[in-house]
Amino acid sequence: MGELLDPAVAVLLTVECQQGVVGPGSALPELAEEVRSSGVLGNVARLVAAAHETGVQVVHAVAERRPDGRGANRNARLFRAAERLPVRQLTGTGAVRVAPPIEVAEEDLVVRRLHGLSPLAGTDVDALLRNLGCRTLIVTGVSANVAVPNAVFDAVNLGYTVVVPGDAIAGVPADYTPAMIRHTLALVATVATTDEVLGCLGRPRRRS
Template sequence: MATGAHLPQQTDPATTALLTVECQRGVVGPDSALPELAEAARRTGALGRVARLVAAAHDAGVQVLHAVAERRPDGRGASRNARLFSAAERLPVQQLAGTAAVRIAEPIPVCEDDLIVRRLHGLSPIAGTDVDPLLRNLGCRTLVIVGVSANVAIPNAVFDAVNLGYTAVVPADAIAGVPADYTAALVRHTLALVATVTTTDKLISRWTKPRRPGTTPG
């Protein structure tokens, strides 16, 4: 199993990007279409840790990308080849383009250098989106993946990243799914086989520059 033993080499800010997955108001916000998932993301602290990682990435110069799932009001181009898509169409909150539901959820900070990648179809934040060419143009070789859900989008992102030649890093305490114990099982029995599994604190420590002796925080 891959562990965080090689984090310093793998997570150099110059060649690393952080991808938040479906951390949007309509998914993990207070008016979520999936309240059980939103509650899990907040109760476990995963959403707060995503926010901490994004803030640390900003400070360290790590490129941040936000993967957002949305649909047009007329549904044109949306996938309909799985039960999940049919169920999503019946939810009281729709992830409609241009609405508050597809904005990045609080308390995650967003800065002008962040890239927001939107998709109208499929299950993966990477396959069929602009994520791969953007990462290659930026010179990124390592992708840190956080967000929701451990049930579908997170494993999709990890597998796609690995298949495309990236080193995938997963802070296990910054992802969430339902039921809560499923996330731990996914990490242990699946993601740890293909990704470097670490924690939020270890990754932030890697990205935090040590202060010179005699200096104080600004």
């Protein structure tokens, strides 16, 4: 796997690791609790920190909507349900800021989308990746139910090699994520652990 994670050709993508999704005031408290209690958010933060230290480009994909909803999808139950949630991912609010302990460095790219399910389809991410010379995309974040598999499939369809640190993605219920990784993502991506990715990037493993 080491050859895939050459800093010159690898990019780390965080998916919807934003306050209104994984933070304490999440619109999706079950998902937020799973992300935090499982250590997934901490693992994403470790990967981002290692990327900053080793020169791997970081891209943060954030989902948001305008207060008037203009341009947003309404063609699925998920979108309609999101409109009724007490916390909404509105442009310019704290809900769409990347959540601690993930640190956003000056050189990071933050790509915001107002529609759809995928961090790649219909956004600037693909063009940015190509301009960066990316060949391998490391996908982290949430959720394993929707946005993460969308990101993986779209990246593979666009010609990128994908690495998924399985302990740096989460969905609900908790037992869904490992099943989805085993039966779906493992068919199209290289599945690893956070420690394995850190090892390839030259970072020491976390002490137990």
